[in-house]
Amino acid sequence: MKRLFTMTVATCALMATSALADGHCAAGKTLADGKFTIATGNPAYFPWVMDDAPESGKGFEAAVAYAVAGEMGFAAEDVVWVRSSFDEAIQPGAKNFDVNMQQYSITPERDEVVDFSAPYYTAPMAVLVSPGATDTAPTLAALKGLKWGAVGSTTAVAKLGDVVKPDSDLLLYGDNADVNAAMSANQIDAALFDLPTALFLSAVMIEGSKVIGQFPADEGDNPDQFGMLMEEGNPLKACVDAAITAITDNGTLAAIEAEWLQSTTGVPLIK
Amino acid sequence: MSEQKAAGMTRRAIFEQKQRRRATLIAASSTAIVVLALVVLIPMAPGWEKVQKSFFNGAVLAKSFPKLLEAFKINIMIFAWSAPAIAVLGLLIALARDAKSPALFPLRIFGAAFTDVFRGVPVILTVYLIGFGIPGLGLPRPWNSPYIWGSLALILTYSAYVAEIFRSGIDSVHHSQRAAALSLGLSERQAMRDVILPQAVRNVVPSQMNMLIALQKDVSLLSFIGPVEIFRQAGVFKSLLANFTPYVGAAIIFLIVTIPATRYADYLMARQTRERR
Numbered sequence: 001m002k003r004l005f006t007m008t009v010a011t012c013a014l015m016a017t018s019a020l021a022d023g024h025c026a027a028g029k030t031l032a033d034g035k036f037t038i039a040t041g042n043p044a045y046f047p048w049v050m051d052d053a054p055e056s057g058k059g060f061e062a063a064v065a066y067a068v069a070g071e072m073g074f075a076a077e078d079v080v081w082v083r084s085s086f087d088e089a090i091q092p093g094a095k096n097f098d099v100n101m102q103q104y105s106i107t108p109e110r111d112e113v114v115d116f117s118a119p120y121y122t123a124p125m126a127v128l129v130s131p132g133a134t135d136t137a138p139t140l141a142a143l144k145g146l147k148w149g150a151v152g153s154t155t156a157v158a159k160l161g162d163v164v165k166p167d168s169d170l171l172l173y174g175d176n177a178d179v180n181a182a183m184s185a186n187q188i189d190a191a192l193f194d195l196p197t198a199l200f201l202s203a204v205m206i207e208g209s210k211v212i213g214q215f216p217a218d219e220g221d222n223p224d225q226f227g228m229l230m231e232e233g234n235p236l237k238a239c240v241d242a243a244i245t246a247i248t249d250n251g252t253l254a255a256i257e258a259e260w261l262q263s264t265t266g267v268p269l270i271k
Numbered sequence: 272m273s274e275q276k277a278a279g280m281t282r283r284a285i286f287e288q289k290q291r292r293r294a295t296l297i298a299a300s301s302t303a304i305v306v307l308a309l310v311v312l313i314p315m316a317p318g319w320e321k322v323q324k325s326f327f328n329g330a331v332l333a334k335s336f337p338k339l340l341e342a343f344k345i346n347i348m349i350f351a352w353s354a355p356a357i358a359v360l361g362l363l364i365a366l367a368r369d370a371k372s373p374a375l376f377p378l379r380i381f382g383a384a385f386t387d388v389f390r391g392v393p394v395i396l397t398v399y400l401i402g403f404g405i406p407g408l409g410l411p412r413p414w415n416s417p418y419i420w421g422s423l424a425l426i427l428t429y430s431a432y433v434a435e436i437f438r439s440g441i442d443s444v445h446h447s448q449r450a451a452a453l454s455l456g457l458s459e460r461q462a463m464r465d466v467i468l469p470q471a472v473r474n475v476v477p478s479q480m481n482m483l484i485a486l487q488k489d490v491s492l493l494s495f496i497g498p499v500e501i502f503r504q505a506g507v508f509k510s511l512l513a514n515f516t517p518y519v520g521a522a523i524i525f526l527i528v529t530i531p532a533t534r535y536a537d538y539l540m541a542r543q544t545r546e547r548r
Contacts, residue, residue: 090513092321110513113325152494152503153510171417171497172507178403182497185406187415232321 024073025239030098036074038065039097042083045176046200047260048103054081060196060260061101064120067252068228071243086153089229090114098236099228103194105155106227116227117240120253123194123224124214125159126267128201131208133189138213138270140164147171149179149188155224156192163215164192180205194224196261213270324514331516335508339520342504346490349422349500353490354483356426361433368434369441371459382434389431395492398424402496421493429486436478440471477543480536484529501525 031037040061043052050058057066057076069079082097089100090113099117106116127143129136136142143164150156152172160170171188173179179191183206193201195214202209228244230237247253280288313319367375368382389397401424406415413419444467452462494503501521508517
């Protein structure tokens with residue numbers, strides 16, 4: 001009975017709202033009619049979003065967001081940005097965003113609770129070392145002996161535990177800035193990030209640090225692929241997937257990647 | 272009448288027994304109604320299934336619980352070395368604030384400033400500032416360990432509170448005790464050590480138990496500067512599994528420790544009230 005009522009309400013809402021062009025797949029499926037609400041981190045980090053201002057469309061994820069929105073039939077001014085934490089994204093109940101983009105790695109466990117779009121980026125994991133450890137060889141044997149840190153909410157933690165298996169206990173932090181502080185205080189020798197973040201931190205944030213190696217993207221059972229996060233069962237998923245596939249096929253995505261993400265070929269693979 | 276006498280009960284006793292039974296019955300049925308309402312009504316909420324899946328997920332709990340217990344050892348470790356240090360430093364600060372001699376006035380100022388600063392700053396800020404700041408000065412390993420400096424942050428903050436409780440204990444001992452001790456020929460030091468402190472400390476044991484319980488929970492704040500204790504471990508599981516159940520698991524472990532401790536503090540408090548009457 002309750003379900004029937006909800007469905008009736010939903011159907012009425014669907015019929016009442018059709019500001020988007022008729023027949024477009026996103027019509028009536030977004031949070032606010034005719035608007036595409038995208039969540040990003042608070043703060044959002046370079047090179048994913050430049051200057052913490054996603055509205056500018058600058059930065060890899062901001063640019064992808066506008067490309068996807070355009071593909072789905074939304075004008076740039078119809079894109080609404082909100083901020084969210086990881087916890088808000090996975091909590092049960094209604095969401096305040098249509099899609100959430102902040103380098104979410106797609107994992108089967110997460111996929112049970114929320115929906116992911118098709119991947120828009122495949123990120124190799126890279127090793128950032130402190131100024132004192134820059135001559136470490138990019139081999140697993142050498143990496144084992146380092147004192148490791150990582151951001152506790154990332155898939156880097158699992159990667160460290162499964163692949164690197166360091167000799168001493170991990171230290172885990174809340175965000176990139178805290179890892180940075182710990183590395184500056186010489187409390188950790190190395191930290192594991194996705195490659196673009198690692199390159200940014202070494203170039204801009206932590207003086208003297210260096211990205212000494214990256215893990216092959218196909219290492220292990222699942223490479224780290226970033227997807228847009230949506231509420232479980234969101235009807236918008238089909239549209240978003242179609243848009244991402246379209247910009248992948250027509251080369252837009254590759255162009256955005258070339259514009260915002262540094263060439264990652266110079267970093268040696270870890271053996 | 273005679274039957275009642277045979278049962279060995281007066282009319283009043285019978286009446287009171289009836290009243291008691293009635294009260295028990297009412298208490299039992301009202302509790303049953305409330306529990307029933309919760310058990311029936313909550314699952315009727317439209318989002319219950321989702322909430323249950325992400326907060327009370329048996330499979331996730333089973334998967335994460337052993338590692339949470341493992342991580343809880345780190346909490347216990349940090350607690351074990353911080354608590355005695357807090358007791359000692361707290362007592363010293365309390366004594367500093369209580370110094371009577373005019374020459375020791377700077378000590379009193381120090382004690383007051385210490386409690387003002389460390390009671391006024393949120394614990395997490397102290398943990399960040401000391402945990403990242405002091406090692407950032409360039410200390411060599413292992414002396415820059417977040418365990419050392421994070422614990423120091425806890426010790427400083429908590430000894431400020433504990434010092435105030437000790438001071439209230441010292442104040443609660445009537446000053447005639449000190450006068451009496453001095454008139455018997457004891458020195459200031461002896462009076463404090465042998466007459467005032469034993470009573471003062473006894474008076475504040477229940478309050479200090481509460482500080483212990485609070486400390487036991489606040490140890491988790493060290494997770495912000497690196498140590499993978501239970502709260503961080505639960506956060507890692509939360510992120511990997513996109514599920515909040517590990518936090519519930521951590522809460523269960525905390526409760527297993529804190530509920531007996533809280534009950535014991537209550538017992539001490541009640542006993543003290545009885546003794547004072």
